[in-house]
Amino acid sequence: MKNRDLLIGFATGVAATFVVKELVDRNQKLYPADEVLKQVKNSFKEEGPIDGSWIYMKTEPYTQHAVTTDVYKGGITRHRDDELEQFEFMADAFTGAVVEVSKV
Known part of the structure; x- marks a missing residue:
């Protein structure tokens, strides 16, 4: 027994x-500098070289159509046709998936 x-x-x-x-x-949550930023940079590198990148280390709430999640905000800078392009992105803090990209 x-x-x-x-x-x-x-x-x-x-x-x-x-x-x-x-x-x-x-x-x-994923660690932003190691995982989320690396994923976003790899996606942008498919279209050409990038000059710089940054990411906020703290998450912010993001709501879209009644769905709320935590996101990391960041940016990418690159030159294309001798012109500087800047993009800001928001990536899901749990999966690393980009939820929004906007050209600045």
Whole structure:
């Protein structure tokens, strides 16, 4: 009987650990400088070289059509046809997906 109780306790602990880890991973934000900015820069590099980039390290709430999420704001600068182009972007803090890009 004691071995069975020990096995049940161990299995319960493992299951609880797995559930807690999944919940934490779902709500964890990406680190902006390492992941979000890198993803956005790689997307812009497909169209040509970039000169500079920046990103705010704090998230801001962003609402679009009754859906609210936290986003990182940032920007990209590049030269195209001897003309300076500047873009501002907002990227989802949880997935890194770009939700809005605007030319400045």
